Each structure stands twice: as structure tokens, then as C-alpha cells.
Amino acid sequence: MLTPLFVLLARLRALVARQRCDAEFDDEIATHLALLTDDYVRRGMTRDEARRAARLAFGGAAQIKEQHREHRGLPFVDATVQDLRYAVRSLRRNPAFAAVTILTLAIGIAAATAMFTVARAVLLRPLPYPEPDRLVEISEVNPLKDWTHTVVAPANLADWRARNTVFTDIAGYIGLDDRGASQYRAFLSGAGDTQALSGIAVMGNLFDVLGTRPLAGRTFSFDETFEGHDGVVVLTYGTWQTIFGADPAIIGRTVALNGRSTTVVGVMPPGFFFPNKSVQFWVPVGVKPDVFASMRQPHWMHTVARLRPGVSLAHAREEMTAIAADLERSYPDTNTKMGVRLEPLHAIMAADARPTVLMLGGSVALLFLIVCANVASLQLGRGVGRAREIAVRRALGAGRARLVRQLLTEGLVLSVAGTAIGVLLALAAPPVLARAAAGVLPLYATPAVDSAVLTFAAVLGLVAPVVFGLMPALTSSRVERLSMRTETASPQATRARETLVACEVGLAVVLVVGSVLLARSLYRLQQVDPGFKPEHVVSFTLSLPHPRYDDPAQARGFIEIERRLKEIPGVQTVGGASALALRGTTYTSTATIEGRPPADYQQELRHKSVTPDYFRTMGIPLLAGRFFDAHDGPTDLVIIVNETLARTYFHGGSAVGHRLKFANPDDTDPWNTIVGVVADEKQDGLDKDTRPEAYSSLAASSQNPLTFVLRSNLSDDAAVAAARQTVRGFDPQVAITDVAPLSDVVAASIGSERFRAALIGAFAGVAMFLAALGIYGVLAYVVSQRARELGIRLALGARRQELFAMVVRQGMRPVAAGTAAGLAAALALTRLVGSILFGVRPGDPASYAVSLTALVAIALAACVLPAIRATRVDPLVALHED
Amino acid sequence: MGDSKSEILQGTLDLMVLQTLEAMGPLHGYGIARRIEQISDDVLSLNQGTIYASLLRLQQRRWIAASWGTSENNRRAKFYSITRAGRRQLATEAENWQRIAGVIGRMLRLAER
Numbered sequence: 001m002l003t004p005l006f007v008l009l010a011r012l013r014a015l016v017a018r019q020r021c022d023a024e025f026d027d028e029i030a031t032h033l034a035l036l037t038d039d040y041v042r043r044g045m046t047r048d049e050a051r052r053a054a055r056l057a058f059g060g061a062a063q064i065k066e067q068h069r070e071h072r073g074l075p076f077v078d079a080t081v082q083d084l085r086y087a088v089r090s091l092r093r094n095p096a097f098a099a100v101t102i103l104t105l106a107i108g109i110a111a112a113t114a115m116f117t118v119a120r121a122v123l124l125r126p127l128p129y130p131e132p133d134r135l136v137e138i139s140e141v142n143p144l145k146d147w148t149h150t151v152v153a154p155a156n157l158a159d160w161r162a163r164n165t166v167f168t169d170i171a172g173y174i175g176l177d178d179r180g181a182s183q184y185r186a187f188l189s190g191a192g193d194t195q196a197l198s199g200i201a202v203m204g205n206l207f208d209v210l211g212t213r214p215l216a217g218r219t220f221s222f223d224e225t226f227e228g229h230d231g232v233v234v235l236t237y238g239t240w241q242t243i244f245g246a247d248p249a250i251i252g253r254t255v256a257l258n259g260r261s262t263t264v265v266g267v268m269p270p271g272f273f274f275p276n277k278s279v280q281f282w283v284p285v286g287v288k289p290d291v292f293a294s295m296r297q298p299h300w301m302h303t304v305a306r307l308r309p310g311v312s313l314a315h316a317r318e319e320m321t322a323i324a325a326d327l328e329r330s331y332p333d334t335n336t337k338m339g340v341r342l343e344p345l346h347a348i349m350a351a352d353a354r355p356t357v358l359m360l361g362g363s364v365a366l367l368f369l370i371v372c373a374n375v376a377s378l379q380l381g382r383g384v385g386r387a388r389e390i391a392v393r394r395a396l397g398a399g400r401a402r403l404v405r406q407l408l409t410e411g412l413v414l415s416v417a418g419t420a421i422g423v424l425l426a427l428a429a430p431p432v433l434a435r436a437a438a439g440v441l442p443l444y445a446t447p448a449v450d451s452a453v454l455t456f457a458a459v460l461g462l463v464a465p466v467v468f469g470l471m472p473a474l475t476s477s478r479v480e481r482l483s484m485r486t487e488t489a490s491p492q493a494t495r496a497r498e499t500l501v502a503c504e505v506g507l508a509v510v511l512v513v514g515s516v517l518l519a520r521s522l523y524r525l526q527q528v529d530p531g532f533k534p535e536h537v538v539s540f541t542l543s544l545p546h547p548r549y550d551d552p553a554q555a556r557g558f559i560e561i562e563r564r565l566k567e568i569p570g571v572q573t574v575g576g577a578s579a580l581a582l583r584g585t586t587y588t589s590t591a592t593i594e595g596r597p598p599a600d601y602q603q604e605l606r607h608k609s610v611t612p613d614y615f616r617t618m619g620i621p622l623l624a625g626r627f628f629d630a631h632d633g634p635t636d637l638v639i640i641v642n643e644t645l646a647r648t649y650f651h652g653g654s655a656v657g658h659r660l661k662f663a664n665p666d667d668t669d670p671w672n673t674i675v676g677v678v679a680d681e682k683q684d685g686l687d688k689d690t691r692p693e694a695y696s697s698l699a700a701s702s703q704n705p706l707t708f709v710l711r712s713n714l715s716d717d718a719a720v721a722a723a724r725q726t727v728r729g730f731d732p733q734v735a736i737t738d739v740a741p742l743s744d745v746v747a748a749s750i751g752s753e754r755f756r757a758a759l760i761g762a763f764a765g766v767a768m769f770l771a772a773l774g775i776y777g778v779l780a781y782v783v784s785q786r787a788r789e790l791g792i793r794l795a796l797g798a799r800r801q802e803l804f805a806m807v808v809r810q811g812m813r814p815v816a817a818g819t820a821a822g823l824a825a826a827l828a829l830t831r832l833v834g835s836i837l838f839g840v841r842p843g844d845p846a847s848y849a850v851s852l853t854a855l856v857a858i859a860l861a862a863c864v865l866p867a868i869r870a871t872r873v874d875p876l877v878a879l880h881e882d
Numbered sequence: 883m884g885d886s887k888s889e890i891l892q893g894t895l896d897l898m899v900l901q902t903l904e905a906m907g908p909l910h911g912y913g914i915a916r917r918i919e920q921i922s923d924d925v926l927s928l929n930q931g932t933i934y935a936s937l938l939r940l941q942q943r944r945w946i947a948a949s950w951g952t953s954e955n956n957r958r959a960k961f962y963s964i965t966r967a968g969r970r971q972l973a974t975e976a977e978n979w980q981r982i983a984g985v986i987g988r989m990l991r992l993a994e995r
Contacts, residue, residue, distance in 0.1 A: 003943050010942040031959045035912040059929030071938055
């Protein structure tokens with residue numbers, strides 16, 4: 001039957017037209033009474049008697065109207081609207097309370113939402129490929145070489161492809177540095193000015209593994225992996241839009257990439273990226289087929305594979321481990337102890353950022369709890385102040401549930417306002433975060449506010465009032481009788497507020513200890529000597545366009561550029577290196593040190609090519625032997641090693657005069673003679689120990705691109721401008737990238753640590769402030785409620801210092817309890833962040849002492865004002881108050 | 883009067899209102915109340931105001947309809963009339979009522995013996 005629906009519709013209609021309905025019903029009743037009165041008059045009553053009799057016969061008009069109203073509309077909605085109005089009215093009467101509550105909530109929700117935005121971008125949002133959780137990264141591990149997660153050798157990859165039954169396919173790609181940024185630069189001409197684009201080189205089956213269809217054109221075929229078929233490129237949507245102006249005839253268009261004629265065969269859809277957003281195009285790796293057939297070292301390919309439907313990761317691991325063991329037996333020279341590691345692609349991509357994000361997320365959760373405790377305490381204080389109002393309403397017949405509901409509605413109003421402001425703040429967060437966290441967030445993650453983020457904020461906004469509103473509401477509504485007691489501080493409510501303050505202090509202790517630990521860790525990092533002197537040095541990377549500068553023109557070109565750079569007035573020294581410390585790129589090779597046992601040379605050895613003045617420019621001191629000089633030519637087999645290598649392999653004796661080669665012992669490669677030992681410079685990060693490293697002379701082992709360092713007494717900007725002009729004067733087609741003062745490079749290498757420390761520091765600051773606010777709020781309230789008592793005490797001869805001490809004691813009681821609990825929690829929780837601390841143990845006593853001192857100082861400060869007020873109570877005024 | 887008046891059940895009042903409108907045609911609230919009192923020979927105690935709860939209920943179920951008109955002494959009044967659905971409901975309810983009244987009557991007669 002439709003009847004229930006009709007009833008609902010009628011009630012809804014009445015809800016909308018409540019004023020008109022009220023007026024009509026008033027009319028109807030008036031008419032009824034008039035007719036009834038007339039009737040009585042006809043029966044012989046006087047008009048007054050008749051009117052009275054009519055009202056009696058009709059019954060209580062007010063009750064009937066109320067009943068009518070209740071049955072006419074939806075009483076729940078009606079009551080809610082009433083509650084909302086009441087809440088807004090009562091909050092407007094107390095704007096300070098409302099403002100503090102709303103702002104506190106807004107801060108909490110903004111921080112939590114902003115953090116969730118980051119967590120979603122990094123950890124939660126699925127990668128933009130079909131069934132992204134079936135994608136796996138395969139890397140190689142080798143205990144002999146200390147490898148736990150290394151790029152793979154092409155022939156191993158080829159054998160995995162041929163033998164496995166667990167993947168639909170395995171693809172490889174190259175061109176990323178250790179931080180995941182594209183380091184493969186290509187110079188594109190044929191679309192306006194020559195531009196440097198970043199891309200990666202991939203195997204032809206990559207897009208099939210990822211499973212994404214192109215927006216236009218096609219992706220690569222497997223055959224295009226190989227040399228001779230590789231004159232093709234696939235563009236990102238962004239590259240097509242910005243570089244090619246969304247050219248509708250892009251497919252089939254021929255462009256020059258690094259001077260080589262290349263055909264655009266496809267454009268990927270918007271939002272697609274692989275493996276991150278620094279990549280603007282994909283080209284085939286273009287290797288010779290026999291590389292795939294036989295090259296088992298060096299290792300240089302990243303991989304991605306797709307699990308077959310129904311195959312578990314564990315099963316895949318099992319099979320791949322077996323295949324690796326087979327390869328180990330077949331190729332003992334290269335594959336001894338060479339194992340595989342399989343991890344979900346997303347987990348690997350997020351691995352570096354994960355601890356930071358989780359730690360920050362945890363901190364924000366603590367902060368949010370503090371916010372809730374603070375607001376609850378504010379509500380409680382207000383509830384006590386309103387005890388009289390509530391008692392009156394109770395006496396007038398308001399049910400307890402109704403009162404609780406009304407107080408909750410008030411909480412909801414506050415929380416909606418706070419949430420709205422918080423979300424607005426959080427909306428502004430992504431660009432700020434993107435700037436603050438540049439180089440900290442993984443390159444695939446772009447924080448953005450989407451529906452999930454808004455839902456999260458809304459849920460917080462709805463949960464918060466339950467957390468902070470329910471308890472005060474229950475306490476307040478328990479007031480049963482009107483009495484004098486309701487005018488003074490209710491002991492339960494004060495105790496509850498003190499408990500909340502203790503919680504706030506405890507949570508704040510955890511955050512403060514965490515932030516102090518991170519700050520100390522950051523300080524320790526900043527104190528680390530990078531091994532070079534970055535002041536007054538600018539660095540930039542030069543790429544010589546292929547193929548005009550292929551060997552031997554390459555080394556000659558770089559040497560000529562270096563010579564011209566040195567002639568810039570104000571420049572002291574200039575050097576170049578194939579890789580710069582702390583910038584995320586490393587080259588390693590198998591090496592053999594003459595006369596050393598295999599355990600030594602089987603370590604992969606880091607190496608880079610440098611120009612003679614590299615060390616002087618960087619300020620790296622020479623410890624033994626000599627630097628390279630202009631006489632070291634292409635055929636001179638000389639090499640310089642760092643202190644760690646000399647110490648590790650030549651135990652105190654001088655390394656100079658010994659020989660090493662970048663090959664296995666049995667290979668016939670020529671030996672290089674060690675001519676110098678230089679002091680260590682940091683390599684992968686300030687927090688990482690320096691590993692053995694060898695430096696080749698650029699003249700003998702040229703690398704393109706080459707990073708220059710230039711020491712001058714010019715300002716950084718002037719030095720860069722002069723260098724640009726010089727390079728352009730040499731050849732306008734040489735691309736200049738990664739321009740940065742060397743001190744910025746050092747700073748950027750600890751950007752992540754600085755970001756973490758700054759953020760946690762901010763959280764801790766807010767936490768302390770809120771805790772102080774909580775202490776102050778309770779104490780100020782207690783003092784105002786006890787003014788009479790204090791006045792009597794004063795009148796009876798109590799000294800003011802005693803009152804001061806009494807108030808401070810009362811204020812510090814919850815602080816002491818909270819601190820004790822907080823310390824215990826901090827000891828347990830900071831253990832979790834031990835892995836991201838440098839030079840500081842999670843239990844570092846100094847950090848705890850500093851944190852405690854700061855907190856106690858702030859807590860005391862929060863006590864002082866109410867305590868002073870307590871001593872200023874005028875006994876006469878206080879006693880006259882009643 | 884007092885002693886012999888009886889309280890009436892909510893559903894019963896609805897039924898009486900429907901029957902009144904069916905028998906008399908459109909009426910205002912006062913008219914309905916008056917009519918019910920007359921029919922019952924003033925046996926039923928009726929706070930006349932309670933009729934409006936019943937009228938609202940019946941209106942929400944679309945068994946009666948209302949429109950504004952002018953009363954016999956020129957006052958603005960709301961006139962109620964029974965709808966088609968109301969007649970169907972009346973028929974069903976009347977039948978129910980009679981069946982139950984019959985059963986109760988039999989039971990009371992049995993008890994008297």
C-alpha cells in the first residue's frame with residue numbers, strides 16, 4: 001500500500017510549510033471556537049459564559065496545537081532545527097568559547113586532512129594501471145656484493161622471461177637515478193626551440209605489462225626493443241599538450257631526438273605516468289639482441305612484471321628463486337649467489353617515503369587527540385557554567401535524552417564550523433606541501449584534495465563531536481536538582497577536566513620528545529662534514545649533443561669548456577665529474593685489486609671520472625701521491641682512490657703504486673696504477689658511511705653528461721649567469737641542467753629530514769600550545785569559581801604566596817600525571833622512529849630532559865596568570881558576591 | 883451526563899469521522915464534532931479539539947480531503963470531504979468493526995449466562 005508513503009509526503013510538505021500550517025490551524029480552531037460559542041449563545045448563555053464553555057468543551061487549545069504540530073511534520077527534524085537554532089543562539093552569547101573551540105578544531109582537522117592528502121598520494125591511491133596490485137618489481141640481491149635491491153642484468157632478465165610461468169610478461173627500463181628521477185635527457189628539435197626533455201628507455205613490452213592502452217596511436221612492439229628498430233617514441237599526454245601544442249597530426253610525426261630522426265607512434269592518456277611524473281617520453285632501449293642473450297654484468301635494468309591471474313606473490317617468489325638458482329649453476333662467473341627479490345611495485349615506489357608518512361600520520365593523530373581533549377575540556381567547563389540552565393530545563397520537563405541530544409547538536413554546530421574552516425585550510429595545503437616537500441615526496445605522488453580526502457575530513461568532523469561532546473553532555477545532564485551546588489565548581493567536572501589536561505600533556509610529551517629527537521638528529525646531520533667545502537661553489541650539468549660529440553670529441557669538448565670557464569673573471573677553479581656527491585647517481589663496476597683476495601674485489605666498486613681540478617674545486621684534500629694533471633692523457637692508466645679504499649685494502653700502508661682494474665681477475669683488461677689518495681667525500685647521503693671509491697681521469701674515461709663545479713668569489717647568480725654565457729658561446733646546443741649552488745645540493749640531500757623535523761616541530765608546538773591552553777582554561781575557571789573561598793582564606797589570614805602556591809599546585813597536578821604517562825608512551829613510541837634518526841638514540845636522555853624542561857616551563861607559565869589572579873582576590877568583593 | 887460518557891478509541895474516532903463525512907457530505911471540524919455528539923446522544927465524551935488529530939491522520943492517509951470555504955454564519959472554515967480511497971477504507975473498517983462487535987457481543991452474552 002502507498003499509505004505510509006502518502007503520510008511521509010504529507011509530513012514532509014508540512015515541514016516545509018510549517019508557518020502556513022500553523023496559521024491555518026490557528027484559523028481553523030478560531031472558527032471552531034466561534035461556532036461553538038454561537039451555539040452556546042443560541043442555547044441561552046451569555047457571550048462570556050458561552051466563550052468559556054466553548055473553550056472547556058474544546059479542550060486545551062495549546063496542547064492540541066502542539067499535538068497537531070508533532071503529528072503534522074517530522075518531530076525529529078523539527079526538534080533538530082530547534083536544537084540548531086538554540087545552539088547557534090547560545091554560542092553567539094559566548095563568542096570567545098565558540099571561537100576558541102572552532103579554531104582549535106579547525107587546526108586539528110586541517111592538519112589531519114593535509115596529512116591524509118599526503119598519505120593518500122603516497123600510499124593509498126592506486127597506481128594508474130589496470131589491476132595495479134598485480135604489478136611486481138623484480139630486483140637482484142647478492143650477499144657477496146652487499147646488494148639488497150639492485151637493478152638487473154639484461155641476460156638474466158631474458159632468461160627469467162623465457163623460463164617463468166608466473167608472469168604474463170616481464171619488462172625492463174633504464175634511465176632513473178637512485179632517487180627515482182629520470183636522468184635520461186634528450187634534446188628535442190623539430191618542435192620550436194631545442195628543448196631538453198626527460199625520459200626513460202624501455203623494453204618494447206613495457207606498456208603491455210602495464211596494461212594501459214594509448215590515447216592515440218600505438219605503444220611499442222617487443223621487436224622495437226632492439227637496435228635498428230628503435231627510432232620511435234611514445235609521449236605523455238602532458239608532453240603532447242605542452243611541447244607539441246596538442247598537434248592533432250602528432251602520430252607519425254618525425255622529430256629529432258638527440259639529433260636522431262624519431263617517429264612519434266603513440267600518446268598515452270592523461271593521468272598516466274610511468275614510473276613517475278618526471279618522465280616525459282618513452283623510447284626503446286635500442287640494445288643489440290646479443291646483449292640480451294649474454295650480458296650478465298653490469299646490472300642496469302629496472303624491471304616490472306605482471307603476475308598471471310591467480311598466481312600469488314609467494315608462488316612467484318618461489319619459482320623465480322628456483323630460476324635464479326638454475327642461472328647460478330649455469331653461469332658461476334657472474335651469477336654466484338645472485339638471488340632475486342620480488343616486491344609489489346607500489347610498495348617499492350613508496351618504500352622511501354613510507355616511514356616518514358607513517359610517522360607524520362601518527363603525529364597528526366596524536367595532535368588530533370589533543371585537539372579533541374582540549375575541546376572536550378572547554379565543553380566541560382562550559383557545561384559546568386551552564387548547570388543552572390540545564391537544571392531549569394530539566395525541571396521544566398526536558399528529558400535527559402533530549403538534553404544530551406541538544407548538547408550534542410551544539411557540539412555538531414561547533415564541529416561543522418571547525419571542519420569547514422579546517423577543510424578550507426587543507427584545500428590550500430597541496431601547493432604548500434608540494435613546495436615544502438619538493439624532493440621529499442616520491443615523484444609519482446602529487447597531493448591533491450579529492451573526494452576521499454573530503455570524506456575523511458567529514459568523518460573526522462562527525463566523529464570529533466561524539467568524542468568531545470558526549471562525555472560533557474552526559475556529565476552536564478546528570479545535574480538533577482536546582483541547588484546552590486550548581487553555582488560552584490562541580491568536583492566531578494573539574495576532575496574530568498584535569499584528566500583531560502593530563503591526557504593532553506601526555507600526548508604533547510610524546511610529540512615534543514619526537515620533535516626534539518628529530519631536531520637533534522637533523523642538527524647532527526647538518527654537522528656532518530660532507531668531505532668537501534660547498535661554500536662559494538656552484539654546480540651544473542652539461543650534456544653534449546650526440547652524435548656530434550661522440551668519442552673522442554666528447555672529452556675534448558668538456559676540457560675546452562672547462563678551460564673557458566676558468567677564464568671567467570672572479571672564477572678561482574673549475575672541475576668536472578661524471579657524478580656529483582649527494583645527487584643520487586652512482587656508477588659501480590666489478591673491480592679487481594692486484595694482490596688482494598677475491599672477497600675484496602668482488603665488491604662492486606664505485607667510480608667516477610673527474611677532470612684534474614675537480615678535487616681542488618671541491619676542496620677535497622690530497623692525502624698521498626698526486627692529483628691528475630693535464631699530462632694524464634687518454635692512454636695513461638692512472639687512478640686515484642679515496643681514503644676508505646686505501647684504508648680498507650691497504651691497511652695503513654700507502655695505496656700509491658698499487659694497481660686495480662675494472663674487471664674480473666682473469667679478464668685481460670689493463671691495470672690502472674694508483675697515483676693518489678684523496679680524503680673521503682660523502683656519496684649517497686650525509687647519514688651514510690663513505691664506501692671505497694676510485695676516480696678515473698676524464699681524459700681516459702669520458703662521460704657525458706658531465707657535472708661541473710665552479711669556485712669563485714662571485715655571487716651564485718653571477719657565477720651561474722657567466723657560466724651559461726660561456727657555455728652558450730662554446731656551443732648553443734649544449735644543454736645546461738641541474739643548476740644549483742653546491743650548498744643547496746648538500747641542503748637538498750637532507751631535505752626530507754628537514755621537512756620531517758619542521759613538520760613534527762610544528763605539530764609539537766601546536767600540541768604544547770593546546771596543552772597550555774587546557775591547563776590555563778581549567779585553572780582560570782577553578783580560580784573564578786573558588787573566588788569566595790579564596791577571599792575567606794585571605795580574610796582569615798592566609799598569605800598571598802600560599803594562595804599562589806596552592807593554585808600552581810593544583811594546576812601542576814595533572815601536568816605531573818600526564819608527563820609521567822607521556823614519558824612512558826614516548827619511550828615506547830620513539831623506538832618506532834629509531835630507523836630514521838641519525839646520531840641520536842630513541843632513548844636519548846638529553847632529548848627527554850630538554851622536552852620535559854620545555855613542557856614544564858610552559859605548563860608553569862600557563863599556571864601563573866590564574867595564580868596571580870588568585871592572589872588579587874579582594875576578600876570584601878568576594879564575600880559580597882552573594 | 884458525566885457517568886454514562888465513555889472514552890473512545892482513536893481508530894473508532896477515525897471511523898466515526900469517515901462515516902459522518904460519507905453520510906453528511908463536506909463538513910467543517912465543528913460540524914463533524916457536533917454531528918458525532920448528536921448521533922451518540924451525548925453518550926461519548928469528546929473534547930472537540932481531539933477531532934483535529936483524527937482529521938490530520940485521515941488527511942495524511944488521503945482518505946479525506948480539505949478545502950477552505952465559508953461557514954453558515956459567514957466564517958472562514960476548512961471543509962472536509964471523504965475521498966474515494968476514504969470510502970474504500972470506510973467499507974473495510976465498517977465490516978471489521980461489525981465482525982468484532984458481533985464477536986464481542988456474543989462473548990458478553992455468553993458471560994451473562
